[in-house]
Amino acid sequence: MVELLSPARDFTALNAAIKNGADSVYVGIEGCNMRANVANFTLDTLKDAVKQCHDVHKKIYVCTNTIMKNNDIAYFKEILPVLCSYDVDALIISDFGALKLAIDEGIDVHLSIQANISNYESLNLLEELGVKRVVLSRELSLLEIKEIKENTNLEIETFIHGAMCVAISGRCFLSSTLYEKSANCGKCLQPCRKSWKLISEDDEEFELVQTENESHILSPKDLCMIEHVPELIEAGIDAFKIEGRARPADYVATVTKSYREAINSYEIDNWKLDENWIKDLKSVFNRGFDTGFYFKTPYKTSQYNEATYIKKDIGSVVNYYRNVSAAEIRLWEDLESGDEIIIQGNKTGSIIQNVESMQIEGKTIKKAHKGQNVGLLVKDKVRPNDIIYKRILRKT
Numbered sequence: 001m002v003e004l005l006s007p008a009r010d011f012t013a014l015n016a017a018i019k020n021g022a023d024s025v026y027v028g029i030e031g032c033n034m035r036a037n038v039a040n041f042t043l044d045t046l047k048d049a050v051k052q053c054h055d056v057h058k059k060i061y062v063c064t065n066t067i068m069k070n071n072d073i074a075y076f077k078e079i080l081p082v083l084c085s086y087d088v089d090a091l092i093i094s095d096f097g098a099l100k101l102a103i104d105e106g107i108d109v110h111l112s113i114q115a116n117i118s119n120y121e122s123l124n125l126l127e128e129l130g131v132k133r134v135v136l137s138r139e140l141s142l143l144e145i146k147e148i149k150e151n152t153n154l155e156i157e158t159f160i161h162g163a164m165c166v167a168i169s170g171r172c173f174l175s176s177t178l179y180e181k182s183a184n185c186g187k188c189l190q191p192c193r194k195s196w197k198l199i200s201e202d203d204e205e206f207e208l209v210q211t212e213n214e215s216h217i218l219s220p221k222d223l224c225m226i227e228h229v230p231e232l233i234e235a236g237i238d239a240f241k242i243e244g245r246a247r248p249a250d251y252v253a254t255v256t257k258s259y260r261e262a263i264n265s266y267e268i269d270n271w272k273l274d275e276n277w278i279k280d281l282k283s284v285f286n287r288g289f290d291t292g293f294y295f296k297t298p299y300k301t302s303q304y305n306e307a308t309y310i311k312k313d314i315g316s317v318v319n320y321y322r323n324v325s326a327a328e329i330r331l332w333e334d335l336e337s338g339d340e341i342i343i344q345g346n347k348t349g350s351i352i353q354n355v356e357s358m359q360i361e362g363k364t365i366k367k368a369h370k371g372q373n374v375g376l377l378v379k380d381k382v383r384p385n386d387i388i389y390k391r392i393l394r395k396t
Helices: 011-019 043-055 070-086 096-105 120-129 142-150 174-179 226-234 249-267 275-283
Strands: 003-008 024-028 059-063 090-093 109-111 133-135 155-162 222-224 239-242 309-321 326-331 340-345 349-354 358-360 363-365 373-377 387-393
Touching (some): 003 011, 011 043, 011 249, 011 340, 011 349, 024 043, 043 059, 070 096, 090 096, 096 109, 096 120, 120 133, 142 226, 226 249, 226 275, 249 340, 249 349
Parallel strands (some): 024 059, 059 090, 090 109, 109 133, 133 155
Antiparallel strands (some): 155 222, 309 326, 340 349, 340 387, 358 363, 358 373
16 A cells, blocks of 8 residues: 655644544655754654554654764764654655664665655665665656666665755755755745846847746746656555645645545556646645656646645634534634635644534524634634634635
């Protein structure tokens, strides 16, 4: 059975992943992961994250996959015994010094995509070194991935959804050159996502496309392989990885749920592409979709966010009443029956539902107004201080 691996930037996203069908999650830890500019777990909070995952029989992998200089290795040595004592399921590593230290400590190692592993001889060497799994290069075709799997004993993992970097699997120096913020140390400011113009030394301007909004010559479209889940499974891939450790919980919930349903559809021998999966994936943040290098060279350009919906925070949970499956919520924006909402919190994860029933003082209402407290029928347990968002169709 293929493993579905989801990202988690915080406890809200972690619980969103778990509750929507992830088999495992991967998280960043302060100081040595590729998403230094977003929320990360500390050594103290990681302990609780591991416990939450293991309590429901899910695995948790910790990213320690930046380029490591001497001072970084010294810090890594300090935290290794702590990570080992927490019983994390694996470390995701790209540096070979860190790899050796982790294996000596007895922690499983997954070699990061940053290592750009592209052939089975490399995997066979990594097996000798003690690596358990390799996240394969993004530049490989599906046929090349299948050939690698046929010639190695190691587990292989590939990305199946999410943002693609202009450097694909390699090292990028654009952010470092422009802003002195190294992408390879997790500090990328993503200048590639801007709209760029190409001008020659004699001031001739190259127009990539006619539409100004599509001049993102360094920004690839997002990867989306939901339509090709059967081919990926049949190629022998052990783990499907969703990109998105900078993404919020509702993104994690939506993407995880779609791929969980697709995998389940294949594994019960009743595969059928559900158009709702694609609709849901398009509803959250995306730059348009492509299949990367799996079948062809990816598109070279993308637009900004192409999500069909945006979300607006409109209230928070005051209390939850288990016996009637209802929550009291405080509103700072209007809410109507039929609206689609997201309820998010550290323990709750991300719940997406329509407003089916609202009451004030025991009377059913169709619309609640800013400043009111209202009773809301909810489909799962929520908690005080959870935030309520309304999903709003984006104007095109």
